[in-house]
Amino acid sequence: MGGCLSRPAEKYETDKDKEVADLKAQVDQLQKALTAAKGSGAHAAPGKGGVVETLFFPDAKLPCRNMKKPGGCRRKNCEYAHEPTSLTRFLDYLGSATRTLDICVFTITNDDISDVVLNLHQKGVKVRIITDNDQSSTQGSDIAKFRAAGIPVRQDHSPAHMHHKFAIIDGRLLLNGSFNWTRQAVTGNNENVTVLSDLALIQAFQAQFNKLWSMFNT
Ligand SMILES: [Zn+2]
Known part of the structure; x- marks a missing residue:
């Protein structure tokens, strides 16, 4: 007093x-x-805090899909990006998964991202996806595609949003930030994704993922 x-x-x-x-x-x-x-000694790399890099959006252009073909893009005046962008860096990180990929995001409607996820699943990477029920049936959501391919997807069934946007790659990298996995977020919104290798942080996110995965098993 x-x-x-x-x-x-x-x-x-x-x-x-x-x-x-x-x-x-x-x-x-x-x-x-x-x-x-x-x-x-909480940090494995003192001074760096386990931050690998931060990607900022919007990108000026979406990546050109012809760049995946041998010989690259031959279209005249092609309006898509032929150089690395934040999205191509993001896709490179996702695509680096060799064992597991745990994804916890509000919504996925970006085909460049879902193609990488489907490809990893086909290569035998154990993919798990948690997402929001209010978004999964909206137009363009790729959740049905993932389920059809055999990727386990779980959703919250509450009126509240499952609003996380993170992914854990092989238990060694964490992608986390404001970035929604949508086309709009790539070329429209101001967004960020930080790539982290801090093991203590990754363990905290993994524990949260596992908790939600069990919670949404209904
Ligand atoms: Zn092109």
Whole structure:
């Protein structure tokens, strides 16, 4: 009780002063936490925090599908991208899966992404997908395609959204950010995906994935 009374508002001359004091206190706290984390060896790569890279969207163009063919694209004035983009980098990471791919996303309507996922499944990679029930039946959702191919898909059945956007590749890489797996997000929205290799972080996301996977088994 006395503690509250001993901290009068007029201690700070302006709201700005109080704001600055609060921010300084927050920085002090973060620095203490950082020192503690470094001391405990929590990060496998100190200084990097396990961040491999961050991809930013929108891309100016969608990737040209002819680039997958031998000889590349021969179309004159082709309007698609022939150089690496954030999406092609993203697809490269996804496609690097050799054992497992756990996907937990709001919705998937991007055919470039679903083609990579289907291809991995066909190559024997164990793919699991968690998604939102409100999106799975909307036009363009690729969920039906995944199910038809034999990929296990589970959904939440609540009015709330399963709004995560992350994927775990072989238990060694985590893709996480605002990026929806849609065409609109690639060339329209401001989005990000950070690629992380921090094992402690990956384990936390894996535990959450497993929890949701069990929870949505109805
Ligand atoms: Zn082209």
